[in-house]
Amino acid sequence: MRRGRRRTTTAQPGKQPRARTQGAAPLGRVIAVTSGKGGVGKTGIAVNLAVTLAERGNRVVLLDGDLGLGNVDIMVGLTPSHSLDHVLHESRPLSEVVVEGPAGVRIIPAGSGIGRLSQLGEEGQRALLDQVADLSDRPDYLVVDTGSGIGENVLFLASCAQEVLVVTTPEPTSVTDAYALMKILSRARGVRRFRLVVNMASDESAALEIYHRLSLVADRFLGVGIDLAGFIPPDRAVSEAICHRNGVLKAGRAARALERLADTVSGWKSGTSSRGGVQILGNHLAEQGDPIP
Numbered sequence: 401m402r403r404g405r406r407r408t409t410t411a412q413p414g415k416q417p418r419a420r421t422q423g424a425a426p427l428g429r430v431i432a433v434t435s436g437k438g439g440v441g442k443t444g445i446a447v448n449l450a451v452t453l454a455e456r457g458n459r460v461v462l463l464d465g466d467l468g469l470g471n472v473d474i475m476v477g478l479t480p481s482h483s484l485d486h487v488l489h490e491s492r493p494l495s496e497v498v499v500e501g502p503a504g505v506r507i508i509p510a511g512s513g514i515g516r517l518s519q520l521g522e523e524g525q526r527a528l529l530d531q532v533a534d535l536s537d538r539p540d541y542l543v544v545d546t547g548s549g550i551g552e553n554v555l556f557l558a559s560c561a562q563e564v565l566v567v568t569t570p571e572p573t574s575v576t577d578a579y580a581l582m583k584i585l586s587r588a589r590g591v592r593r594f595r596l597v598v599n600m601a602s603d604e605s606a607a608l609e610i611y612h613r614l615s616l617v618a619d620r621f622l623g624v625g626i627d628l629a630g631f632i633p634p635d636r637a638v639s640e641a642i643c644h645r646n647g648v649l650k651a652g653r654a655a656r657a658l659e660r661l662a663d664t665v666s667g668w669k670s671g672t673s674s675r676g677g678v679q680i681l682g683n684h685l686a687e688q689g690d691p692i693p
């Protein structure tokens with residue numbers, strides 16, 4: 401990955417805890433997969449994106465950011481004995497919690513049914529950033545499955561990323577919630593640009609219609625830009641794969657669409673980022689030498 405020296409100036413000191421920088425390996429690109437409404441396909445997209453990027457020779461860390469309700473591990477057939485809860489509340493080092501998933505993706509499990517993770521608080525946020533920033537063997541990509549909604553954890557994790565991938569389905573409830581999330585992320589967290597994925601869109605024109613609608617209102621009322629990162633058609637193979645606890649798709653319509661999404665994401669590192677949000681991890685990276693040309 402090529403390394404430039406550009407620095408960002410979008411940090412809002414005082415508003416968010418900063419990642420520790422001394423002695424830490426710099427992180428690569430941080431991509432948050434998020435949504436307003438739940439059940440729109442985020443975890444499946446995050447898992448497949450992470451695995452495809454890893455299959456292409458990248459070092460990838462997948463952070464299950466659905467804290468306390470995580471299911472990345474279930475989707476890839478793992479049963480980790482530890483989770484972020486042990487890191488944040490029992491002083492266990494992150495390195496002991498990371499598990500290896502398909503294609504060598506390093507997975508940070510969120511834990512399930514752990515209420516105290518649902519509100520990290522500022523101290524927990526700082527601890528999480530410090531731990532992630534200190535990961536040895538610098539990842540080229542940190543993919544974060546944020547969970548859904550407008551809760552503090554979601555807003556925090558999304559605003560840490562350089563790329564905020566908002567997932568919606570064509571259903572009006574999902575589209576409305578995607579807009580609501582973008583509204584809060586832009587107004588309260590300074591995120592200036594979003595990437596949209598329309599999941600379960602019958603075809604490209606259905607996805608484009610939603611994209612145009614959302615991007616029009618986001619531009620007019622929020623003053624933020626949206627790019628269409630991709631669309632994924634409905635495909636029974638997705639739920640079948642998840643039922644077999646192997647959500648990494650190998651064939652079919654959705655698998656091909658997810659491959660295309662990974663192509664698009666890979667293209668971002670070569671120069672299209674507007675570096676929108678608070679980007680705490682991104683700033684950490686910039687201080688180390690920014691790999692984005």
Ligand SMILES: Nc1ncnc2c1ncn2[C@@H]1O[C@H](COP(=O)(O)OP(=O)(O)O)[C@@H](O)[C@H]1O
Nearest residue numbers: 438439440441442443444600633634635638639
């Ligand atoms: N492209 C798709 N085609 C068919 N079903 C899908 C597709 N994407 C997601 N699903 C279904 O939606 C469910 C929720 O997906 P998941 O990734 O867990 O969503 P989220 O993380 O947003 O809650 C999955 O269990 C799967 O059955």
Ligand SMILES: [Mg+2]
Nearest residue numbers: 442443466547
């Ligand atoms: Mg999920």
